[in-house]
Amino acid sequence: MIVHHRDRWIYVAPTKTASSMLHTVLQGQPFFGVDVDPYNQHHMTVPLGLDDYRLWTTCRNPFGRMASLWRHWCSDCCGNNHEQVVAYAERHMPFSDFVARVDNGSLRRPKWAPKGTPTKFFLRTQAWFWAKLRRGPDAYVQVERLEQELAALPWLPADIAKYLPDDLQTRHQTRHLMAARYTETERQAVMRWAAEDFSICKYSTEPTEVEW
Numbered sequence: 001m002i003v004h005h006r007d008r009w010i011y012v013a014p015t016k017t018a019s020s021m022l023h024t025v026l027q028g029q030p031f032f033g034v035d036v037d038p039y040n041q042h043h044m045t046v047p048l049g050l051d052d053y054r055l056w057t058t059c060r061n062p063f064g065r066m067a068s069l070w071r072h073w074c075s076d077c078c079g080n081n082h083e084q085v086v087a088y089a090e091r092h093m094p095f096s097d098f099v100a101r102v103d104n105g106s107l108r109r110p111k112w113a114p115k116g117t118p119t120k121f122f123l124r125t126q127a128w129f130w131a132k133l134r135r136g137p138d139a140y141v142q143v144e145r146l147e148q149e150l151a152a153l154p155w156l157p158a159d160i161a162k163y164l165p166d167d168l169q170t171r172h173q174t175r176h177l178m179a180a181r182y183t184e185t186e187r188q189a190v191m192r193w194a195a196e197d198f199s200i201c202k203y204s205t206e207p208t209e210v211e212w
Contacts, residue, residue: 001039002026003047009054009155012044014129015122016068017058018143025163042121044132054155056139059126062194063182063207064144069123070098073107095181103189127196140201182207 002011002023011026013019019041046055060068070093071085078088089095101107102123130137141149147161182190191198191205198205 001041001043001046003039003050003053007155008052009056010046010050012046012055012057012129012133012137013042014057014059014124014126015042016065016072017060017126018146019058021165022058042129044129046134051135054139055133055135055137056141056153057130057137058143058146059140059197059201060143061201061203062126062190062197063187063203065126065197066099066102066190066194067095067181069102070095072122073098096183096186099186099189103193125194125197127194127200130200142201 001013004010004026011022013022023041046053070089074085074089074093077092078084089098098107105120107123139149139153141153147164150156150160150164151158153160187205187207190207197203
């Protein structure tokens, strides 16, 4: 969470919704000034007395987010090298198994994995995070349209896009997983698990339509 007192806005974010990158951008540019309170990245308890601040969040297509969670979970177990992640996934945690275990709540950190491997908190739906807020966000910024939707927020600079990473569309390599990885069983599992996310953010329930 970031509280910006000068411009009176608060940014909150569920896991795997570009929050690491945005925390870096939103705290690292001089035009944001120094009147900023940074909190833990996924802190969702808004300080008292700030109800008139504009509250906004990022959201992500649940199909893309599930693929990102899977890759992150595997990379925490074996490192960030893409080939290592693929090899680990094929041996220990195929995507189909990961989706099923997230859906039924049975996923646990393996004994051989480092302590940083995501836990239940990390694997919560986006709606679970937003439910912790005293009021709903004033704006939901879709990660898939990040540049356009950030620029449309009246409390951010209109040229905010120029401060985003140049490799914004390629730094999260999940697009190639969508059509190839999702079977009908997996699609139904994600739709059950993230039903509120689809409803709140108006995402399509067809994984082939995921752009990023």
